[in-house]
Amino acid sequence: MFESLSGRLDSVFKKLRGHGKLTEENIQEAMREVRMALLEADVNFQVVKDFVATVTEKAVGLDVVGSLAPGQQVIKVVHDELVELLGGDTASLVLDGRQPVVIMMVGLQGSGKTTSSGKLAKMLQGKGRKPYLVPADVYRPAAIDQLTILGKSLGVPVHPSTTDQDPVAICKSALHAAKAAGHDTLLIDTAGRLHVDEDLMGELARINSALEPAEILFVADAMTGQDAVTVAEKFNQDLAISGVILTKMDGDARGGAALSIKKVTRRPIKFVGMGEGLDALEPFHPDRVASRILGMGDVLTLIEKAEAVVDKEKAAKLAKKLKKEGFTLEDFLDQIQQIKKMGSLEQIMGMIPGMNKIKQLKNMPKPDERELVKVESVINSMTLKERRNHAIINSSRRQRIAKGSGTSVQDVNKVIKSYTEMLKMMKKMRGQPGGLGAMVGGGKKRKRPKGLTR
Amino acid sequence: MLGWFKKKFESRPEEEQGPGGQTVAEPQAMVANGEAAESSDVDSAPPVAVVAEQLGQPSAPASEFAADNKEPEAGLKFFKRLKERLAKTHDSFVARVDELFLGKKVIDQELFDELEEILIMADLGVGVTREILDRSRAKVKRKELCEPLALKKAIKEQILAYLQQTDRPADLVMPRQGPFVIMVLGVNGVGKTTTIGKLAYKFRQAGQNVLLVAADTFRAAASEQLQIWGQRIGVEVFTRPAGADPSSVVFDGLEYANARNFDVIIVDTAGRLHTQVNLMEELKKIKRVMGKKIENAPHETMLVIDATTGQNGISQARLFNEGVELTGLALTKLDGTAKGGIVVNICHEFNIPIRFIGIGEQMEDLRDFNPQDFIDALFANDHE
Numbered sequence: 023m024f025e026s027l028s029g030r031l032d033s034v035f036k037k038l039r040g041h042g043k044l045t046e047e048n049i050q051e052a053m054r055e056v057r058m059a060l061l062e063a064d065v066n067f068q069v070v071k072d073f074v075a076t077v078t079e080k081a082v083g084l085d086v087v088g089s090l091a092p093g094q095q096v097i098k099v100v101h102d103e104l105v106e107l108l109g110g111d112t113a114s115l116v117l118d119g120r121q122p123v124v125i126m127m128v129g130l131q132g133s134g135k136t137t138s139s140g141k142l143a144k145m146l147q148g149k150g151r152k153p154y155l156v157p158a159d160v161y162r163p164a165a166i167d168q169l170t171i172l173g174k175s176l177g178v179p180v181h182p183s184t185t186d187q188d189p190v191a192i193c194k195s196a197l198h199a200a201k202a203a204g205h206d207t208l209l210i211d212t213a214g215r216l217h218v219d220e221d222l223m224g225e226l227a228r229i230n231s232a233l234e235p236a237e238i239l240f241v242a243d244a245m246t247g248q249d250a251v252t253v254a255e256k257f258n259q260d261l262a263i264s265g266v267i268l269t270k271m272d273g274d275a276r277g278g279a280a281l282s283i284k285k286v287t288r289r290p291i292k293f294v295g296m297g298e299g300l301d302a303l304e305p306f307h308p309d310r311v312a313s314r315i316l317g318m319g320d321v322l323t324l325i326e327k328a329e330a331v332v333d334k335e336k337a338a339k340l341a342k343k344l345k346k347e348g349f350t351l352e353d354f355l356d357q358i359q360q361i362k363k364m365g366s367l368e369q370i371m372g373m374i375p376g377m378n379k380i381k382q383l384k385n386m387p388k389p390d391e392r393e394l395v396k397v398e399s400v401i402n403s404m405t406l407k408e409r410r411n412h413a414i415i416n417s418s419r420r421q422r423i424a425k426g427s428g429t430s431v432q433d434v435n436k437v438i439k440s441y442t443e444m445l446k447m448m449k450k451m452r453g454q455p456g457g458l459g460a461m462v463g464g465g466k467k468r469k470r471p472k473g474l475t476r
Numbered sequence: 477m478l479g480w481f482k483k484k485f486e487s488r489p490e491e492e493q494g495p496g497g498q499t500v501a502e503p504q505a506m507v508a509n510g511e512a513a514e515s516s517d518v519d520s521a522p523p524v525a526v527v528a529e530q531l532g533q534p535s536a537p538a539s540e541f542a543a544d545n546k547e548p549e550a551g552l553k554f555f556k557r558l559k560e561r562l563a564k565t566h567d568s569f570v571a572r573v574d575e576l577f578l579g580k581k582v583i584d585q586e587l588f589d590e591l592e593e594i595l596i597m598a599d600l601g602v603g604v605t606r607e608i609l610d611r612s613r614a615k616v617k618r619k620e621l622c623e624p625l626a627l628k629k630a631i632k633e634q635i636l637a638y639l640q641q642t643d644r645p646a647d648l649v650m651p652r653q654g655p656f657v658i659m660v661l662g663v664n665g666v667g668k669t670t671t672i673g674k675l676a677y678k679f680r681q682a683g684q685n686v687l688l689v690a691a692d693t694f695r696a697a698a699s700e701q702l703q704i705w706g707q708r709i710g711v712e713v714f715t716r717p718a719g720a721d722p723s724s725v726v727f728d729g730l731e732y733a734n735a736r737n738f739d740v741i742i743v744d745t746a747g748r749l750h751t752q753v754n755l756m757e758e759l760k761k762i763k764r765v766m767g768k769k770i771e772n773a774p775h776e777t778m779l780v781i782d783a784t785t786g787q788n789g790i791s792q793a794r795l796f797n798e799g800v801e802l803t804g805l806a807l808t809k810l811d812g813t814a815k816g817g818i819v820v821n822i823c824h825e826f827n828i829p830i831r832f833i834g835i836g837e838q839m840e841d842l843r844d845f846n847p848q849d850f851i852d853a854l855f856a857n858d859h860e
Contacts, residue, residue, distance in 0.1 A: 062787055162701070243784070275786075276788070
């Protein structure tokens with residue numbers, strides 16, 4: 023349905039090539055596209071309006087350089103401006119000052135306060151602090167149990183609150199208990215509440231003045247729409263929040279709420295929640311979220327993920343081996359296993375620029391995880407000799423392999439075919455300076471006389 | 477929906493007040509709580525009266541009088557409360573629309589620009605907003621519309637058409653025999669468990685025998701949360717220890733139900749992001765297991781959507797629909813300032829009816845979705 027912003031901008035600017043400068047008139051159409059992209063990403067209408075005005079101002083007067091397409095140029099301006107708006111001051115937690123330090127989590131129902139509290143406790147624990155979890159949600163059924171269970175699994179003590187207590191009283195007594203037991207960080211998990219609920223907002227204000235937290239973290243769902251502005255503004259007005267945690271960023275939401283919240287509160291986004299596991303809390307990277315808001319994929323995360331699973335030593339070894347023996351079916355298997363380690367194919371595809379949109383098409387065939395399993399089992403059913411030299415795999419061997427792996431001969435053929443194709447590709451790359459060698463790390467670039475390279 | 481509840485209610489009066497006995501204290505305390513929380517709401521008396529009456533004669537069937545009386549009163553109260561709860565939504569939205577229309581004599585570009593802002597701010601999305609405005613623009617061009625107020629009406633009708641175009645009835649359809657199985661799903665934190673609690677209360681009020689199955693074995697204390705709801709309402713909750721395989725919990729739960737006489741079974745699933753392939757597979761499996769145990773179950777597969785959700789709601793609906801084929805939507809948290817316009821978008825694109833809206837945390841805060849009322853409440857003003 024939608025192309026990526028860069029694609030659309032390129033087509034807008036096609037007619038512009040060769041013009042001297044970007045002017046207000048000729049970028050107007052481009053700005054319409056930028057505006058659409060931002061609105062589709064759920065950036066607040068008013069924020070978009072201001073943003074487009076700023077970017078237009080910055081883009082007007084830029085020279086259209088021959089080498090850089092005007093579309094790219096505008097994207098760069100837009101992207102840079104987004105990063106600047108999202109980032110700004112670096113944001114770590116303020117943990118010095120009077121001990122124990124109090125951190126208060128606030129937000130709407132279901133934004134992920136309790137889970138984030140657990141994640142934060144784990145992170146602080148890893149940094150050598152002694153967190154103390156305080157469940158102050160006496161309204162939602164079993165909210166206290168939820169935090170207690172999380173605390174238990176983390177080995178972090180949880181204040182024994184009960185639902186008949188007043189949240190302010192709970193927090194006060196928790197502070198004493200923490201002091202007495204020598205904990206240095208209090209994490210208060212407050213109940214989710216609507217920003218228009220004056221009673222409950224008053225309760226937060228009372229906790230705030232009773233405990234004077236060093237950090238008030240506003241927990242917001244990355245999927246929030248236009249309303250993000252209203253909610254964040256109200257919480258900030260009543261409580262003067264110190265930072266934001268953006269949750270559920272592991273989904274496919276473009277996360278425009280991040281920009282809206284940052285813009286109205288002017289408070290840094292300190293962390294993003296990237297999953298349900300208790301270690302899935304990451305620092306906020308403005309550049310990545312900027313790309314995501316623009317629908318340009320998240321290449322950096324993809325690269326980082328790849329780096330995390332690809333063993334550098336193994337890669338160097340592979341490079342050496344490839345030079346000596348060539349790429350065998352065993353190496354092929356290895357590659358497949360590494361890809362699998364990076365996560366589901368769909369997730370990986372989501373991070374590739376442009377792919378996100380393709381993925382949303384209705385009839386697009388989904389990458390099948392089971393195919394990978396099939397390939398693995400086919401290769402596993404081969405003898406070592408066969409794996410090193412695929413040429414010896416004749417039809418009777420194929421039949422045996424198919425039987426052994428529980429697949430059909432066609433499947434075996436398919437695997438061998440995709441392997442040989444990869445082999446061909448590698449041979450081609452080897453012919454180019456900086457090709458395969460540079461890719462798998464190690465290996466010298468061979469110099470060739472000019473005429474020989476293609 | 478109400479009509480259906482009533483029919484069911486009358487056809488089986490003797491089964492009214494099944495296992496209510498041991499939970500008598502709970503609902504009472506609960507109602508008292510509710511009243512305290514909304515002390516400003518003078519009209520909260522009727523539910524207390526109704527519950528009190530039922531408590532007074534737990535074994536006797538509720539009299540015809542009570543049943544007949546409840547209808548109109550509930551209807552009135554419904555509208556009042558809906559209006560009240562939507563007031564904040566309504567104030568900001570309508571005030572702006574009125575401002576816009578009353579000050580204008582002609583339809584011009586500026587008016588369209590402002591209308592666009594209003595629709596987008598309601599999370600209707602760029603695509604739908606454009607579509608709505610383009611249609612109206614064409615009408616204006618053809619001189620079918622020439623004054624701002626008529627334009628407003630046209631836009632209202634357009635949104636209504638989107639909401640009503642689904643060819644499935646917006647009422648829950650019971651199977652002819654056997655229990656009615658409802659599967660509830662959605663992303664994390666949209667209010668699945670709370671919605672189930674309120675839904676169970678609704679069925680309970682209609683005299684149905686309800687079983688809740690806690691198949692969220694992943695999130696800490698999820699089954700405890702459902703159990704507390706069960707106590708409040710006085711319905712049974714089927715649970716297994718945390719960490720159990722959700723499909724097996726559902727299997728055992730339905731077996732348990734088969735041996736007893738339940739009218740309605742509501743299955744709570746763990747919140748999951750629609751992009752997580754493995755968790756979606758798990759959901760498919762849960763659905764398959766239900767079909768094995770009870771014919772054609774689940775009869776209703778309901779996606780819960782948070783009114784604050786933006787354009788990602790489309791992606792949620794698409795992927796959940798692809799995975800388990802949705803038959804209904806519930807829109808929660810409409811009592812805030814979010815307008816929940818994303819459902820217009822979802823209705824329009826996927827042909828899934830909206831069944832309920834959630835407008836608060838109390839157990840009676842679940843309403844049947846009525847597109848006309850909904851849009852009227854959004855647009856209603858004193859000048860009309």
